[in-house]
Amino acid sequence: MNTPESTADLNDRVRSILAADRRSLRGVRIREIGVYAVLVLCGVFSLLITIAIVGVLLTETLNFFRSDEVTLSNFLGSGQWTPLLGSTKSFGIWALISGTMLVTVIAMAIALPLGLITAVYLSEYAPRKVRAVLKPVLEVLAGVPTVVYGFFALVTITPFLQWLHGGFNVFNATSGGIAVGILCLPTVCSLAEDALQAVPSSLRDGAYGLGGTRFDATVKVILPAALSGIISAFLLAIARAIGETMIVAIACGSRPQVTGDPRDEIQTMTGFMVQMAGGDVSNFGIEYYSMYAVAFTLFMITLSLTMIGNVVRRRYREAYE
Amino acid sequence: MVPRINSMNTVTKANTVTSKNTVTTEKEAFAGSPTIQTATPTEISQEQFALEILNLDSWYGDFQALHGVTIKIPRNQVTAFIGPSGCGKSTLLRWCNRMNDTIAIARASGTLRMGDTDLLSKSIDVVDLRRRVGIVFQKANPFPKSIFDNVAFGPRLHMKANRSELADLVEWSLRKAALWDEVKDRLNKPALGLSGGQQQRLCIARAIAVGPEVLLMDEPCSALDPASTLAIEDLMDELRTQYTIVIVTHNMQQASRCSDKTAFFFEGKVVEYGPTDRIFTNPENKQTEDYVSGRFG
Numbered sequence: 001m002n003t004p005e006s007t008a009d010l011n012d013r014v015r016s017i018l019a020a021d022r023r024s025l026r027g028v029r030i031r032e033i034g035v036y037a038v039l040v041l042c043g044v045f046s047l048l049i050t051i052a053i054v055g056v057l058l059t060e061t062l063n064f065f066r067s068d069e070v071t072l073s074n075f076l077g078s079g080q081w082t083p084l085l086g087s088t089k090s091f092g093i094w095a096l097i098s099g100t101m102l103v104t105v106i107a108m109a110i111a112l113p114l115g116l117i118t119a120v121y122l123s124e125y126a127p128r129k130v131r132a133v134l135k136p137v138l139e140v141l142a143g144v145p146t147v148v149y150g151f152f153a154l155v156t157i158t159p160f161l162q163w164l165h166g167g168f169n170v171f172n173a174t175s176g177g178i179a180v181g182i183l184c185l186p187t188v189c190s191l192a193e194d195a196l197q198a199v200p201s202s203l204r205d206g207a208y209g210l211g212g213t214r215f216d217a218t219v220k221v222i223l224p225a226a227l228s229g230i231i232s233a234f235l236l237a238i239a240r241a242i243g244e245t246m247i248v249a250i251a252c253g254s255r256p257q258v259t260g261d262p263r264d265e266i267q268t269m270t271g272f273m274v275q276m277a278g279g280d281v282s283n284f285g286i287e288y289y290s291m292y293a294v295a296f297t298l299f300m301i302t303l304s305l306t307m308i309g310n311v312v313r314r315r316y317r318e319a320y321e
Numbered sequence: 322m323v324p325r326i327n328s329m330n331t332v333t334k335a336n337t338v339t340s341k342n343t344v345t346t347e348k349e350a351f352a353g354s355p356t357i358q359t360a361t362p363t364e365i366s367q368e369q370f371a372l373e374i375l376n377l378d379s380w381y382g383d384f385q386a387l388h389g390v391t392i393k394i395p396r397n398q399v400t401a402f403i404g405p406s407g408c409g410k411s412t413l414l415r416w417c418n419r420m421n422d423t424i425a426i427a428r429a430s431g432t433l434r435m436g437d438t439d440l441l442s443k444s445i446d447v448v449d450l451r452r453r454v455g456i457v458f459q460k461a462n463p464f465p466k467s468i469f470d471n472v473a474f475g476p477r478l479h480m481k482a483n484r485s486e487l488a489d490l491v492e493w494s495l496r497k498a499a500l501w502d503e504v505k506d507r508l509n510k511p512a513l514g515l516s517g518g519q520q521q522r523l524c525i526a527r528a529i530a531v532g533p534e535v536l537l538m539d540e541p542c543s544a545l546d547p548a549s550t551l552a553i554e555d556l557m558d559e560l561r562t563q564y565t566i567v568i569v570t571h572n573m574q575q576a577s578r579c580s581d582k583t584a585f586f587f588e589g590k591v592v593e594y595g596p597t598d599r600i601f602t603n604p605e606n607k608q609t610e611d612y613v614s615g616r617f618g
Contacts, residue, residue: 128425202462206524208423209458210475210531211451220474225465 057299060292067286075293081256081272083287091290093297095256099173099266100298103248106177106262107184107241112234114181115188122189123196124218135193142186150250153179158251161263171253171265179247184237191236195229196222228316235309239302245270269298371396371535371565372417372440377431379412381424386412388589389431394535394582399557399566401576401597404586404612410569413586414537416440417567418454419447435535452479455528459540461520463512463527468504471512471523475531490530498526499556518549525556529564536560538568542575554579573613577601585609 065072070091078092118138122131158175161168168174199222207217223230253265254275267275276291372394379387387409394400402410412421419440421427433440440450452475463471472491476482482490491508495501500522504515512523521541528536538557542550550572557566557579570576576583577597584594585608593600593609604610611617 200462202458202460203464205420205423205458206462206464206527207474209418209420209451209456210478210527211448212474212478213448216478220478221464 054299057292057296060289061296064286064289064293067289069286070290079258081267083290089286091293093269093294095258096267096269096272096294097297098258099248099252099256099271100242100268102173102260102262102266103177103180103244103252103268104238104241106174107180107244108234108238110178110181111184111188111237111241115185115233115237116192116230118185118189119192119196120218120223123193124214124222138186138189141182142190144183146183146244146246147250149179149183150176150247153247153251165263168263169253169265171251171255172263173252173266174262176248176251177262179251180241180244183244183247184241187240188233188237191233192226192230195226195233198229199225228313231316232309232313235305235312239305239309242305243270243298243302245274249274269294273298369396370394371435372567373432373434374413375432375434377413377416377429377433379409379416379421379427379429381412382426386589387429390589390591392584392591392594394565394567396565397561397563398581399561399568399579400582400584401580402567402569402584402586403571403573403576404592405617406571408586409589410584410586411539414456414539414567414569417535417537418451418456419445420451420456422447452531453533454535454537455531455533456537456539457521457524457528457541459543461517461524461544463515463520463523465511465513467509468512468515468523469508472526472530475527479531494526494530495523497529497560498522499552499559500526516549518545518552521545521549521553522556525553525560529560533564535565535567538566540569540571543571550575573601573615577613585612587612 064070065075069089075091075093077094078090079094079098080090080092081095082088082090118134122135126134153175154171157178158168158170158172161172161175203221203225204217207221212220248268249271252268252271254267254271255265256267256272257264259266272294273291276287370393372392374390374392374394377387377390378385390409390413392400392413402413404410412427415421416429416433417435417440421429429441431441435450435454438445438450464474466474469491472494473487476487476490492501492505495504500519503519504510504523512520515523521544525536525541542553545553554575557568560566561581568576568580580597582595583597583600585592585600585604585606587608593604593606600609601613604613
């Protein structure tokens with residue numbers, strides 16, 4: 001093999017390979033510019049869409065407030081939401097915010113503890129085989145269309161609640177809240193699990209090496225270390241619950257009112273918008289513009305939650321390196 | 322708190338000594354001869370072993386990492402494990418406080434004894450074992466908590482110490498780890514703000530705060546600069562009077578500088594084990610000689 005001739009042959013062949021034509025520099029440059037342009041266009045496209053949506057929301061909301069029939073103090077200071085009642089129209093957003101809050105609180109009472117506990121189990125306790133089954137199953141939950149959750153709430157959860165306690169309305173906040181909670185469960189679980197998994201295993205070793213049990217390591221080291229990720233998971237889940245539409249439109253009813261009674265029919269901000277957009281309201285009246293005012297309020301709430309989530313994640317993130 | 326730990330150690334030692342004496346006295350009374358009072362040399366040396374490893378085999382799944390390892394680790398001395406990467410020295414170290422339990426596929430057979438305690442027994446309380454046998458890892462791994470809370474972590478798990486006892490214990494441990502003067506004014510600051518060498522000394526303080534008898538060190542200086550390495554080596558020199566130290570190192574100068582005994586590992590076997598001086602100046606085995614003189618590995 002290593003005879004002088006064969007080595008010389010190889011050297012000759014390599015020399016001719018190296019001497020051959022390279023790819024055209026001009027072609028390379030054009031391709032790089034093309035790729036760059038496509039990437040920039042895609043980025044700009046999503047940016048423009050966002051700006052357009054916010055722009056439409058903002059102008060139509062301004063139109064709403066320019067009307068004689070509505071004042072900012074009525075909008076922000078009242079709990080009466082009766083946009084369709086001819087002479088006694090009132091636009092008190094608190095009726096809708098209250099409905100949204102009620103559903104969100106119920107949903108989070110289910111999704112946050114269950115999601116976090118499941119995440120801790122998956123990340124710290126579950127044997128690999130259990131984890132391999134449980135995680136995909138949870139992710140399937142996130143893929144179920146929300147309309148399915150909606151009628152599941154209406155035809156299964158509500159009758160069950162009524163069987164437990166006679167006072168539940170056919171449409172009620174609890175039923176929708178439970179369904180939204182189930183919907184948010186995989187979000188909380190998967191994001192919180194990511195946060196737990198991101199804690200370096202050297203910290204687990206440290207806790208075990210000092211004689212800590214699995215529970216000690218989880219509660220005293222891993223959970224505190226993952227806290228920022230867990231909080232931002234919670235905030236994202238809350239934003240998701242506040243914005244959830246189909247379930248509450250189907251299961252919670254359409255009576256806007258300020259109430260703390262979870263057995264009662266309510267209407268959420270999203271529920272109202274669906275009712276408006278799906279109904280036969282003309283597209284210039286005050287009730288039409290009220291839809292945009294509600295949408296803008298909702299947008300501001302979810303936007304601030306997302307931003308708080310980002311701040312929390314950045315500020316409390318532990319740098320391990 | 323601090324005196325209590327010391328006295329605890331003393332009591333244990335005193336107990337063993339007493340029982341030994343009692344045995345001797347009984348024998349003496351039985352035989353009626355004063356000559357038995359002098360213990361045989363083997364008895365004395367057995368008494369001085371902190372860890373006895375006899376014919377230990379270890380596997381990760383199908384891969385056998387250790388082949389019939391036999392080492393007796395003397396009490397209150399520094400024992401160094403050297404050898405090329407993957408030779409099983411860390412594996413052995415991690416059996417000494419059962420850190421390998423965290424690896425599902427790891428198993429071992431043979432004998433690993435600490436006094437009368439069988440460390441490989443299924444029924445052993447690993448929580449208590451890890452209190453008695455502390456470990457310091459290759460990469461400093463302080464918890465994302467304050468300096469104080471890092472050192473107090475172990476005591477809070479194992480003892481019902483009140484606030485002032487905890488403070489005493491933290492100060493004592495940080496002094497032992499030669500870190501007190503540098504951090505005494507910022508005990509409530511995050512431990513992650515310390516330099517790499519300080520973090521590693523903090524981890525040593527954290528390990529000794531629970532009053533271990535043995536301190537395992539898995540390449541504690543491999544990520545440190547020469548100055549911090551020197552600080553840790555000085556520290557080991559001071560700690561050896563109270564603790565049995567087992568150190569895994571890739572740095573042969575380090576092993577020759579700071580250990581009393583050295584074991585050379587190769588491919589899961591102990592090639593040679595003996596006093597550090599002899600291993601480095603006059604090894605019996607050709608492989609050992611090649612390795613310590615830097616000709617391979």
